[in-house]
Amino acid sequence: MRYNSGEWEQYEDYADSVIKGDLSAFADFELYKIIDEEIEDSLVGIVANGGVKISGKSTHFTNQVIGSIYTGKSGVEIENIQKALQTEPVTNKKILRYKLNNICVVNIEKETGKLVSVKSLY
Numbered sequence: 001m002r003y004n005s006g007e008w009e010q011y012e013d014y015a016d017s018v019i020k021g022d023l024s025a026f027a028d029f030e031l032y033k034i035i036d037e038e039i040e041d042s043l044v045g046i047v048a049n050g051g052v053k054i055s056g057k058s059t060h061f062t063n064q065v066i067g068s069i070y071t072g073k074s075g076v077e078i079e080n081i082q083k084a085l086q087t088e089p090v091t092n093k094k095i096l097r098y099k100l101n102n103i104c105v106v107n108i109e110k111e112t113g114k115l116v117s118v119k120s121l122y
Helices: 005-020 029-042 059-066 078-084
Strands: 095-100 104-109 114-120
Touching: 005 029, 005 059, 029 059, 029 078, 059 114, 078 095, 078 104
Parallel strands: none
Antiparallel strands: 095 104, 104 114
16 A cells, blocks of 8 residues: 555545544544545536636545534535535635535635635535
């Protein structure tokens, strides 16, 4: 794993998240890899409403998609994130915010197109 740089970086992100308490150790590395890759395949590269192209995601975003019993935050389904990105964004200087009813809120950096956070609303 150490010599596969992509997987090693994923593992370091995962381990740091568990150490900080952003993820439960019950969410093992295999789950983290699956979710991280699903985000890459399903979200990165699409164009959200408002014309911003999703260029990547933060580790924080991946952690929030999974959710954690430590933080008391529910995870968010990728399909709901996709639906939210088709709604009308609310914008401020740096962030585009997409809200899907009472389901989730997704934040994207305007300049970079990076998914920075997602929050479950239920």
